[in-house]
Structures are given as C-alpha cells and as structure tokens.
Amino acid sequence: MLPPGPAEPPVIQTLRWLTRPVAFLESCRRRYGDTFPVTFLGFASPMVMISDPEAVRALYSEPSHGLPAGRTVALQPMVGDRSVLLLEGREHLARRKLMLPPFHGDRMRAYETIVREAVERDIATWPASGAFPLHPHMQAITLEVIQRAVFGVTDPARRERLGALLGELLDMTSSAALQFRVLMTRRLGGPDPLGPMQRVRARVDEVLFAEIRERRAEDEGAGRTDILSLLVSARFEDGAPMDDEELRDQLMTLLLAGHETTATALAWAFDLLLRHPHVLARLNDELREGGDEYLRAVIDESLRLRPVLPLAGRRLAAELRVGSHVLPAGTDVTPAIWLTHTRPDLYPEPYAFRPERFLGGSPATYAWIPFGGGVRRCLGAAFAEFEMRIVIETVLRHHTLRAAGPDAERVRRRNITFSPRAGTRVVVAA
Numbered sequence: 001m002l003p004p005g006p007a008e009p010p011v012i013q014t015l016r017w018l019t020r021p022v023a024f025l026e027s028c029r030r031r032y033g034d035t036f037p038v039t040f041l042g043f044a045s046p047m048v049m050i051s052d053p054e055a056v057r058a059l060y061s062e063p064s065h066g067l068p069a070g071r072t073v074a075l076q077p078m079v080g081d082r083s084v085l086l087l088e089g090r091e092h093l094a095r096r097k098l099m100l101p102p103f104h105g106d107r108m109r110a111y112e113t114i115v116r117e118a119v120e121r122d123i124a125t126w127p128a129s130g131a132f133p134l135h136p137h138m139q140a141i142t143l144e145v146i147q148r149a150v151f152g153v154t155d156p157a158r159r160e161r162l163g164a165l166l167g168e169l170l171d172m173t174s175s176a177a178l179q180f181r182v183l184m185t186r187r188l189g190g191p192d193p194l195g196p197m198q199r200v201r202a203r204v205d206e207v208l209f210a211e212i213r214e215r216r217a218e219d220e221g222a223g224r225t226d227i228l229s230l231l232v233s234a235r236f237e238d239g240a241p242m243d244d245e246e247l248r249d250q251l252m253t254l255l256l257a258g259h260e261t262t263a264t265a266l267a268w269a270f271d272l273l274l275r276h277p278h279v280l281a282r283l284n285d286e287l288r289e290g291g292d293e294y295l296r297a298v299i300d301e302s303l304r305l306r307p308v309l310p311l312a313g314r315r316l317a318a319e320l321r322v323g324s325h326v327l328p329a330g331t332d333v334t335p336a337i338w339l340t341h342t343r344p345d346l347y348p349e350p351y352a353f354r355p356e357r358f359l360g361g362s363p364a365t366y367a368w369i370p371f372g373g374g375v376r377r378c379l380g381a382a383f384a385e386f387e388m389r390i391v392i393e394t395v396l397r398h399h400t401l402r403a404a405g406p407d408a409e410r411v412r413r414r415n416i417t418f419s420p421r422a423g424t425r426v427v428v429a430a
C-alpha cells in the first residue's frame with residue numbers, strides 16, 4: 001500500500017502543482033512527511049515523491065529502474081523516439097557511452113571563447129538605464145552557446161534563422177495552456193493539440209539535417225570541436241555510427257535539456273547574488289584575484305536553493321524500501337528535489353543563501369541532486385557548471401548590477417522548470 005498523500009481529485013492536485021508547486025510540495029511535506037504520492041491528471045497511477053537522501057540513494061543506485069510515463073509524454077514530441085532522455089536499458093547505456101566523452105569536464109575549455117563571446121555580444125544590448133529582466137538575456141546567451149558549441153552552426157545567417165525557429169518552438173513547449181490541453185486530450189480524446197508545434201519542428205529539422213549532411217561530407221580531421229562533429233564520428237560498440245534521424249533526436253535533446261535549464265539556473269544565481277551584497281562582494285574580490293573556489297560554491301548553493309528541475313523520477317523495476325514503506329515494482333517514484341535541498345537536517349537554516357556551506361568540499365551525492373543521479377544523471381552537468389562560471393564571471397567583470405526591486409523572486413513553474421516569476425529584474429548601476 002502507498003503512503004498517505006493528498007486526497008483531492010487529480011485535477012486539483014495537478015492545478016496546485018502547475019500554479020503553486022513549492023507551496024504544494026511544502027504543504028504535503030508538513031502533512032505527510034518525507035514520502036507521499038501525488039496523482040497528476042491523465043496518469044493512471046500516482047507518482048510517489050521522496051526526499052530523504054537515503055531513499056534517493058536507494059532509488060538512483062539501482063540501474064534497472066526505468067522511466068516514469070510522465071517523462072515520455074512531456075518530451076517525446078520534441079526530442080523524438082531515440083533521444084537519450086527516453087531510451088531505456090541497454091539502448092540507453094549505449095547512447096550514454098557514446099555521448100559522455102564530448103561532455104567530459106576537461107573538454108569544456110574548448111568552449112570558453114564561445115561562451116565569452118556570447119555574453120559580450122548580449123551585454124552590449126543591455127539598457128544603460130531602467131529595469132529589465134535578465135532571464136531572457138540568459139536564454140539568448142545559452143541558446144547561442146548551444147548553437148555554436150553543440151550544433152556547431154558557424155554560418156551567422158543560418159544561426160539567426162535557426163535561433164528564431166528554436167525560440168518559437170521553445171515558447172510553444174513552455175505554454176502551460178498547451179500542456180493542460182495535452183493532458184486533457186490524453187484523457188478525453190480529440191484533435192492533437194501539438195500540430196502547430198510539429199510544423200515548426202519540421203522546419204528546424206531541415207536546418208539540422210543540412211548541418212548533419214555537411215558534417216558527414218567534411219574530412220574528419222577538419223579540426224572541429226563542436227559536439228555534433230564529435231557525435232558524427234563516434235561509433236557504437238558494433239562499429240555503427242548514429243544515423244541522421246538519431247543525430248537529430250540527440251541534438252534536440254541537448255537543446256531541450258541544456259538551454260532553458262542553464263539560462264534559468266543563471267537567472268536564479270544572479271537573483272540570489274544581487275540580494276546578498278556580502279556574498280557578491282566576496283565573489284568580486286575572489287574574481288579580481290583570479291580564483292574560482294568561491295564562484296563554484298556560489299553555483300552549488302544556488303542550484304541547491306533554487307533547483308531548476310523539480311523532479312527526476314524512475315519507474316521501479318523492483319520494490320523499493322523507503323523508511324517504513326515498501327513501494328512495489330511498477331510504482332513511479334521521484335525525488336522532490338526542492339524538498340531534499342531544504343531539509344534542515346542536511347542544511348542548517350535551509351532557506352539561507354550561504355555559499356560557505358560548500359567551501360572546502362563537494363556537496364554530498366544524494367543530498368544535492370540538481371542534476372539527478374545514477375545512470376541517468378545529467379550528461380551536461382560539467383558543461384552547465386562551466387558555462388555558468390564563465391557567464392557569471394564575464395557579466396560581473398563588465399557590469400555592476402542591482403536588483404530592480406526589494407522582493408526576492410518567487411518560483412513559477414515554467415514548462416518543466418522552476419523559474420523566477422518576474423524574470424530576475426535588474427538595473428545596470430552607473
């Protein structure tokens with residue numbers, strides 16, 4: 001039997017999740033403790049939320065667990081059937097093996113210039129006076145970085161066209177109304193609400209296939225360092241390459257997994273930094289001296305206090321013991337990342353922004369899970385952290401920013417992310 005959880009009908013639980021996710025999670029924690037099921041509209045069975053690090057460890061260290069239905073429903077229309085995000089078992093591991101080396105931490109330095117240039121180009125467009133939201137600028141930066149470092153698009157005209165199409169596509173995926181219609185259609189039937197999105201996607205595909213064709217025609221020693229080039233020349237264990245459709249799926253996966261997440265993490269990091277002047281001052285001092293230890297701690301703490309993705313679940317292949325409960329095989333289970341990250345037993349004064357917690361050591365594996373864990377842990381974690389370091393450092397070197405208003409940003413659920421409600425409004429100080 002599942003542990004107790006909210007008794008409202010699924011439509012109410014879904015609306016609470018869609019509109020006020022943090023309040024919903026925290027009220028469930030107050031009433032039901034560490035472990036409780038939530039039932040979302042359109043899904044036959046509940047999703048059990050866990051937050052105790054021991055339970056998270058037990059969940060993530062069993063590689064045979066599969067994916068919950070929700071991940072496929074939310075992502076398949078955008079990333080395709082062979083996305084590494086959606087495959088399971090041996091097929092999934094074969095992709096991880098092929099795709100991990102290009103994301104290795106040491107390789108990231110190849111992208112430093114790309115990130116710096118993207119930041120400098122964007123900074124030049126910031127208004128010299130008046131408040132503006134930083135989040136869209138972070139989105140522009142991370143989109144350009146993905147286009148250049150991952151897709152390797154060098155032609156500026158093609159980059160502009162692709163950028164506009166991707167922007168349109170990503171806007172469509174973040175519409176709460178569209179998500180609600182998709183869920184309702186799953187339940188009640190009716191015309192596919194995703195038709196318009198599929199048409200934009202087809203136009204994106206044309207550009208990506210052209211890019212892939214050109215890459216295949218190039219000499220392998222052309223000296224390219226973008227991730228698409230590395231994937232074009234990579235081989236599975238049986239010697240076969242990825243075919244064009246699969247490369248397209250993985251590129252869309254990297255875009256979807258890596259663009260909005262990193263932009264949102266940056267918007268949160270700036271919101272927290274600008275509201276904690278002593279942290280900002282210490283960071284500026286360190287950057288002037290050429291260090292980066294405190295910067296890394298700022299990023300770790302920011303990802304703790306404002307985890308961008310709230311859930312990273314599994315479907316149990318075997319029963320899972322969580323405290324006094326035994327969850328049967330077949331149950332969908334996810335860490336509620338926000339709840340793990342705000343446990344006072346792990347983080348004293350859990351709502352305080354205090355990078356010092358992470359100085360002199362890495363965060364504990366299953367108590368700090370912004371990138372999920374186990375065999376599906378984020379492939380781009382090193383890339384994201386590297387990009388965040390370069391963006392924060394470059395912005396702070398060029399500008400003194402102030403928060404535009406007195407109140408800290410509140411969490412809004414945007415597509416699958418926890419995003420700053422007002423977009424991190426800032427002012428460039430004279």
Ligand code: HEM
Pocket residue numbers: 084085086096150253254255257258259261262265308309311312313370371372373374375376377378379380381383384
């Ligand atoms: C701060 C930014 C980011 C955050 C918070 C984040 C978070 C996550 C999370 C929570 C997962 C699910 C892990 C799980 O189920 O255990 C994930 C998976 C993934 N992420 Fe990220 N991510 C970020 C940036 C990126 C970037 C920059 C890329 C690549 C360009 C990327 C590529 C992926 C891929 C391919 C997966 C699927 C891994 C698999 O299923 O094997 N992510 N990410």
